[in-house]
Structure formats: structure tokens, C-alpha cells
Amino acid sequence: MYNYLDTTTTIVATATATGGAVAVVRLSGKDAITIADKMFRGKHKLSESKGYTLHYGTIVNGCGEVVDDVVVALFCAPHSYTGDDTVEITLHGSEYITSEVIRLAIEYGATMATPGEFTRRAFLAGKMDLSRAEAVADIIASDSRWSHNIASTQMRGGYSEKLSELRGELLILCSLLELELDFSEEDVEFADRTTLRQTLNTITAQIECLKSSFALGNVIKNGVNVAIVGKPNVGKSTLLNVLVGDDRAMVSDIAGTTRDSIEATTTIDGIRYRFVDTAGIHATDDTLEKMGIDRSYRAISNAHIILHLASTEEPEFEIIEKDDNQHYIKVINKIDRITSSDFSDTNDVIKISAKSGFGIDTLRHRLRKITDTSQLGAGSIVVSNMRHYSALNSASEALMDARRGMDMNIPSDLLSEDIHRVLHHLGEITGEITSEDILQSIFSKFCIGK
Numbered sequence: 404m405y406n407y408l409d410t411t412t413t414i415v416a417t418a419t420a421t422g423g424a425v426a427v428v429r430l431s432g433k434d435a436i437t438i439a440d441k442m443f444r445g446k447h448k449l450s451e452s453k454g455y456t457l458h459y460g461t462i463v464n465g466c467g468e469v470v471d472d473v474v475v476a477l478f479c480a481p482h483s484y485t486g487d488d489t490v491e492i493t494l495h496g497s498e499y500i501t502s503e504v505i506r507l508a509i510e511y512g513a514t515m516a517t518p519g520e521f522t523r524r525a526f527l528a529g530k531m532d533l534s535r536a537e538a539v540a541d542i543i544a545s546d547s548r549w550s551h552n553i554a555s556t557q558m559r560g561g562y563s564e565k566l567s568e569l570r571g572e573l574l575i576l577c578s579l580l581e582l583e584l585d586f587s588e589e590d591v592e593f594a595d596r597t598t599l600r601q602t603l604n605t606i607t608a609q610i611e612c613l614k615s616s617f618a619l620g621n622v623i624k625n626g627v628n629v630a631i632v633g634k635p636n637v638g639k640s641t642l643l644n645v646l647v648g649d650d651r652a653m654v655s656d657i658a659g660t661t662r663d664s665i666e667a668t669t670t671i672d673g674i675r676y677r678f679v680d681t682a683g684i685h686a687t688d689d690t691l692e693k694m695g696i697d698r699s700y701r702a703i704s705n706a707h708i709i710l711h712l713a714s715t716e717e718p719e720f721e722i723i724e725k726d727d728n729q730h731y732i733k734v735i736n737k738i739d740r741i742t743s744s745d746f747s748d749t750n751d752v753i754k755i756s757a758k759s760g761f762g763i764d765t766l767r768h769r770l771r772k773i774t775d776t777s778q779l780g781a782g783s784i785v786v787s788n789m790r791h792y793s794a795l796n797s798a799s800e801a802l803m804d805a806r807r808g809m810d811m812n813i814p815s816d817l818l819s820e821d822i823h824r825v826l827h828h829l830g831e832i833t834g835e836i837t838s839e840d841i842l843q844s845i846f847s848k849f850c851i852g853k
């Protein structure tokens with residue numbers, strides 16, 4: 404069975420995506436340098452060179468044939484990403500060359516790395532805690548300024564520092580409470596209850612603050628879902644196309660052309676928006692259309708923002724069921740068809756012409772205003788990971804138990820138990836508390852080579 408904690412083998416994988424001009428093959432583990440030396444011909448042997456050096460040379464196969472001209476970067480343990488000896492071979496980005504180099508590495512003793520194995524080894528070697536390791540995947544996946552900002556702060560350890568600060572305070576409380584147990588005969592209180600209560604209140608407030616940042620963190624990381632809804636032919640597909648600047652949705656005069664939901668994304672001022680052009684919701688006997696309409700209902704229930712479109716031909720907004728936490732924007736399209744006197748201005752309706760582009764910037768601005776990023780600055784801590792959010796929730800419940808327990812004057816050992824639960828859940832985020840299952844679920848989402 405595969406052992407997630409094993410770091411004794413030497414692993415190899417391509418660290419770059421296919422199709423680039425150059426590619427990097429990475430080898431890491433105790434035999435990385437010996438294996439690389441078997442295929443690398445340069446001025447010096449890698450095993451006789453210092454770490455943090457670059458070496459120009461060639462890779463040769465078992466028959467002595469040159470596979471490619473390469474540059475090798477050498478990192479010696481413990482000063483590498485994984486903490487083990489690591490060799491990064493930069494070569495021409497041909498699939499044949501990379502697979503040949505990987506084949507040679509495997510022939511000389513390496514094993515193919517599993518997804519995220521380099522980062523997992525970095526975690527196991529204590530090079531980074533779990534939340535920072537997870538941020539590595541987030542930074543690779545980041546596709547907007549703000550998702551990069553959050554991942555970058557997390558990767559640089561801002562979040563870990565905050566959590567270890569909280570854990571540090573809790574550990575002091577626990578040790579004072581446990582000291583009381585050692586002196587239980589003497590009925591002493593080492594942990595002053597007023598200070599204890601204040602500390603628990605402060606930590607609760609800080610955890611609540613981290614929890615409440617998740618709503619923003621989640622939309623920044625995963626994008627804001629916007630469902631474009633409205634009767635057939637009001638211009639939903641045309642609007643989606645103009646918003647994402649692409650001909651994604653089919654546009655036609657025939658009502659019901661959009662039989663299924665069409666999705667497209669675009670970035671507005673550093674935030675990703677995922678627009679779903681829902682199939683027009685109307686009564687129909689057509690099975691295909693019915694399926695599309697069902698999906699529309701699903702898209703609407705998953706939306707952060709419902710963009711309700713009507714047109715100057717049919718300016719009424721039919722009633723749409725929505726949750727209280729969903730934002731709702733009314734838009735009237737085809738404004739180009741009328742003279743301004745035909746249509747009076749109202750504040751809560753945005754008037755646009757998806758065809759001419761009139762009002763589209765105002766609409767973009769309204770969409771962007773809904774995601775308030777004003778509190779985000781360099782280094783601000785925002786939780787964007789569901790696993791962390793769930794651990795914070797559990798920590799918060801345990802804190803609540805501790806505070807309730809204090810109200811009821813529970814004995815020190817029970818109080819200490821509750822605080823230990825808080826420590827446990829905070830430790831799950833940073834990886835002080837972990838299991839093979841958690842590691843497997845986190846690192847299996849990484850790409851191979853990272």
C-alpha cells in the first residue's frame with residue numbers, strides 16, 4: 404500500500420506544463436544527485452559541486468547518445484524546497500525529451516512522483532506548515548489579482564503566524580490549568596479566571612473574524628456566480644457575450660434558442676465572475692427545454708448574484724424566488740430601440756443595450772461593487788479554504804463550550820479539555836494535528852511535479 408509519510412525514495416516528475424519552449428524535470432530525494440550524475444555530462448560532476456549552483460551540459464542516454472543540452476540547478480539538503488537533495492533539469496520543452504529524461508531517472512532508481520509529492524515532502528520535512536503547503540496549490544491556481552493576494556499572504560505565512568499566536572495563548576492557559584490539577588489538594592487557582600475569560604473572549608473574537616472573512620475569501624478564490632435570468636429573447640445570450648467579450652452563447656431571434664445553461668467567466672477589476680446564461684424560464688412541453696430550465700433553477704440557487712434581465716419590449720420583471728443572501732440586480736435591455744422619453748429613469752433598474760454596449764460599464768461597476776475588497780490590503784488575512792473554515796467552526800464551538808463551562812464553574816480538568824479541543828482544531832489547519840487521510844485528500848488535488 405502507498406505510504407503517504409514515506410520520504411525515503413527519490414522522486415522525479417516534470418514541474419512544467421507541456422507545450423512551453425523549455426521544461427523542467429525535477430528530481431528530489433537522497434539519491435537525486437547520484438541519479439542525475441548518471442545521465443548528466445558537464446564540466447563538473449554534480450556530486451562534487453556545491454548547492455545553489457547552475458551547470459551547463461548534456462543529458463546522455465544509456466548508449467551514450469545526447470538527448471538534449473540542459474542547464475541543471477543543484478540544491479543540496481537541507482537547503483531545498485523539499486529539504487532533500489534536489490536537481491532541477493531545464494531542457495527543451497519537447498514531450499519526447501522530458502519523458503526520456505524521466506525514463507532514464509526511473510531506470511537509475513527514481514520513482515515517479517505522485518500529485519503534490521514535492522510539496523508534501525516539504526511539509527513532512529518541516530519546511531512549511533500545512534496551510535502554507537495548501538497555499539502553494541492556491542497560488543498556482545490563482546487567476547485574479549485578489550485570489551493571488553490571498554494565496555500569497557497565506558503562502559508567506561501570515562495566516563500561520565496568526566494561528567500559532569492564538570495557539571500559543573491557549574497553550575499557556577492549558578498549562579496553568581494543568582498546574583492547578585497538580586496542586587488540586589491545595590485548592591489554588593494559577594489561571595486567574597477573569598484573565599482567562601478575557602483571553603477566551605479575545606480569541607473567540609479573532610476566530611469569528613477569520614470565519615467571517617470566508618464569505619469574501621470563498622468568492623475570491625472560486626469566483627462570483629452570476630445567473631442571468633429572464634424571459635426568452637430578452638437578450639441574455641447577447642449580454643453574456645458582451646460581458647465576457649466572446650461569442651460563447653448562441654444568439655437568435657427564435658425564443659428558447661438557449662436550451663441549456665451556458666457558462667463563461669471574466670475578470671472585473673481583479674475578481675473572477677462566472678456568468679451563467681440560463682435557459683429562458685417558461686412553460687414548455689419540450690423535454691430538452693425542460694431539462695435546460697431545470698438546470699437554470701439550479702444555477703439560480705447557486706448564484707451569489709441574480710441578474711434579472713427584461714427588455715424594452717417586455718419590461719415587466721416576473722417574480723423570482725431568491726434567498727436573502729443573494730444579491731439581485733434588475734436590468735432592462737434593448738434600450739437602443741426606444742427614445743429616452745419612452746422610458747423613465749428608475750434607480751433600481753440599470754438600462755443597457757447589449758447590442759450597442761450602452762450601460763455595460765455601469766452594469767460591470769454594479770457587479771464589482773457587490774464584492775467589497777476594500778478591507779483587503781497587503782498582508783490582510785482572509786480564509787479561502789473550506790477545510791480551514793470547517794476547522795475554525797469546530798474551534799469556535801469548543802471555545803463556546805469552554806466559555807459556557809466557565810459560567811458554570813466547571814473544574815479545571817474539564818475546562819482544560821475544552822481548550823485542548825480548540826488547540827486540536829486550530830492545529831488541524833496548520834498541520835500540527837494531521838493524519839494520512841488528511842494529507843492524501845489535500846495533496847491529491849495538487850498537480851504532479853509540484
Ligand code: GDP
Pocket residue numbers: 633634635636637638639640641642653654655656658659660661683736737738739740755756757758759
Ligand atoms: P435570449 O433568448 O434572452 O438569450 O436572447 P438573445 O440574446 O438570443 O437575443 C434575442 C434577440 O434580441 C436577438 O435577435 C438579439 O440580436 C436581440 N438583442 C439582444 N440584445 C439586444 C439589444 O440590446 N438591442 C436590440 N435591438 N436587440 C437585441
